[in-house]
Amino acid sequence: MTGRGAFHRHPRGPSHRHPWAPPTVILGLDPRTQTSRNDRMKGGSVYILASKRNGTLYIGVTSDLPGRIAEHHAGTVPGFTGRYGVKMLVWYEHHSRIADAIQREKSLKRWYRKWKLDLIETANPDWHDLYDAMIAEFTGSSGQARG
Numbered sequence: 001m002t003g004r005g006a007f008h009r010h011p012r013g014p015s016h017r018h019p020w021a022p023p024t025v026i027l028g029l030d031p032r033t034q035t036s037r038n039d040r041m042k043g044g045s046v047y048i049l050a051s052k053r054n055g056t057l058y059i060g061v062t063s064d065l066p067g068r069i070a071e072h073h074a075g076t077v078p079g080f081t082g083r084y085g086v087k088m089l090v091w092y093e094h095h096s097r098i099a100d101a102i103q104r105e106k107s108l109k110r111w112y113r114k115w116k117l118d119l120i121e122t123a124n125p126d127w128h129d130l131y132d133a134m135i136a137e138f139t140g141s142s143g144q145a146r147g
Helices: 065-074 080-084 098-110 111-125 131-139
Strands: 046-052 055-060 088-095
Touching: 046 065, 046 098, 046 111, 055 065, 055 080, 055 088, 055 098, 055 111, 065 088, 088 098, 088 111, 088 131
Parallel strands: none
Antiparallel strands: 046 055, 046 088
16 A cells, blocks of 8 residues: 555554653754653644745644644745745744634634734734744743743
């Protein structure tokens, strides 16, 4: 068998890992993101990446914001963000339930571009890359607050 179905499927799903299995470490990613998912905040996060101030925007949702943004920064995410150089974290929002984060992402994707820019400008008027602040927030390190 070739393609997506070529790997072994575990009865509990492809993402199931044994409790004793060490966390996966991806070489080339920020080591601050290489902690167990259980060590970080639960729920989900919605985020907006930009190529530059007022540039191309990307809205995403994830249950592992530090890991996902590290992948974007390292350029290991194929597709839109890699093609257009969209790597700068300019806004994010955490939700206690992943379903709420998914709903918020869908809502934001329907917004006019102007509304998205206003959302970013309100929280992050200088369009700083919030990556380090987000890592500090999720790992409990000292650092500046987001946007």
